[in-house]
Amino acid sequence: MATIRDVAKESKVSVATVSYVINNGPRPVRPETRQRVLAAMSRLDYHPNAMARGLVRRRMDTLGVLFGMVESSVVVTNPFAAGVLQGIFTAAAADGYNVTLFTKGWSDARLSAPALRDRRTDGIIAVAPATDSDAVAALAGMDLPLVAISFPAEPLGVPSVDVDNYRGARLAAEHFLSLGHTRIAHLTGNHNLASAQQRVEGFRAALAAAGVACPPEYLVPGLYSARDAHENARRLLSLSRPPSAIFAGNDSIAVAVMEVAHDLGIAVPRQLSVVGFDDIPAARQVTPPLTTIRQPLTQIGETATRLLVARVEGRPVPPTTHLLEPELIVRGSTAATAARQTF
């Protein structure tokens, strides 16, 4: 492979001059000289080495993504990660950055930090780290541009982006309330994810504000994956006094609930109302179509990327939390309790 030195020799100029034509500046180059260099470059099939360049520039024009998800088998296929990653991809493309997916996963600061701060990326987006992980705290202590998604990073001096989970949960609960429901349950997501915690809080706050009780058996701890949701849903719906409405931690859980309801001969929405969270593509394809809280996943990814790029490029970025608005999408899986008496 030809190097800049070969090109310099071939075109009879200094390597400095070659460098300045490669980078189109900052120093002016005489047109004829430029042409001669360009010709030599293509003649030698020369391509600059990004490592050498990065070493001196201290920039790789690359953004790193660290996924917080435990299960590596669905880091990119789960709808949340895919949507966020899409947003990161789009925004990074717009700003001329590539994106590197860290495959290692965070274990602890001593083991994981070195690979993340080795300058191969100009900054890092941490996607939904667990609240009991020290990833963001450790990374924040380093001189590395960092933005968190769906993690309370403000106390650590790190900017972050998320949907307003608290508000989204309230929206869901208030929708049930407005339909006359009072036996409202919540199947939560992973207890060590900020989004799940905030949805629980919003849910409880809405019920409390309405003076509606939430017995412990109606608040079912679970995971965001559909897998264990089936079992939880089955137990919940088999209660002697089952709920008439279920707020699922996300759409995958909601779909699982609807499947279990179907198995149990419980009609949705006639006998059971269900609300999900996310508005994944499947939400509108299930029967009945799922009422859900939409969150702007790609926009979250885009916003985080823009913040990170700003920091990388030296623009000031305050360590604030950017909360995007959730939206209640009413479809067919919810109905007024009155309907039950009607039939």
Next chain:
Amino acid sequence: MATIRDVAKESKVSVATVSYVINNGPRPVRPETRQRVLAAMSRLDYHPNAMARGLVRRRMDTLGVLFGMVESSVVVTNPFAAGVLQGIFTAAAADGYNVTLFTKGWSDARLSAPALRDRRTDGIIAVAPATDSDAVAALAGMDLPLVAISFPAEPLGVPSVDVDNYRGARLAAEHFLSLGHTRIAHLTGNHNLASAQQRVEGFRAALAAAGVACPPEYLVPGLYSARDAHENARRLLSLSRPPSAIFAGNDSIAVAVMEVAHDLGIAVPRQLSVVGFDDIPAARQVTPPLTTIRQPLTQIGETATRLLVARVEGRPVPPTTHLLEPELIVRGSTAATAARQTF
């Protein structure tokens, strides 16, 4: 930031020795010396610079992914890319590689090649490049490990991985045939994607082998996205002699077909049988659940990654095409033609 030189000074050894403890060899280091160096490293909060390392090692332990999809807004959210990327991610993680997503997209060799061969990645996986793109041909001409997914790269001396699209299409057509259908249409995917071309061929071959005619209006050119599928499906089903069975180029198209059928009051599968391709999660959630040809997306990504890693690590990799088996998944969207007379 501390450099290897600082650590050497601090621990009173040469930089060579520091390097050998960082890399655990290949030269032996006296235990006490090692301890001293390790201590200095943590005292100075030293972390090796990947650029400097990559510059001399000519390795970045990173795999590059180049997406062939035209629409950058769904490069990662479309089920095909997401599944493949998941496989790449998993396999790369297993082999200790990170993965870099090239955001730029291929335009032409002169413009695009430099960014891809600048040594920031040790090799590249080209995911479903268009058949009318010179990406693989150009990349193949460079001294860069390369593997293609869903692209006929063998003639270019490049290994590739794909599902057996031809066979998958035959499976679909033969399923219809076995159910007694003779008016069978095909809504194709993008004409400049190998998968779509091969599915058309397999489809035609199966009909021809059965002596079933395929009039031109039953072979509808389209795109893999659901967007234009609606219009195509509507036109197809409004034909004076509409098909009784439709093989959709992929599941997104199939779902669109079912939606149009529903709008038109055509019962699936009683009046119209539908088969998709991919077996995306939504396939089992639509009503009726979709009969489809499953392709092992993550396995395709994994296989491609293993081939690439082998080449990167110097193991010989013949430029063969690896065809994975498709599988017919029979669900509720297909039925025997006889059923139509029965009701």
Next chain:
DNA sequence: CTGAAAGCGCTTACAG
């Protein structure tokens, strides 16, 4: 078991 030094391929002051 260890050091001194060359070199990876660039960018960018410094000097003209």
Next chain:
DNA sequence: CTGAAAGCGCTTACAG
């Protein structure tokens, strides 16, 4: 407008 040279932070022969 251009060159000669230092330096980015590592790895790895070469020499002991």
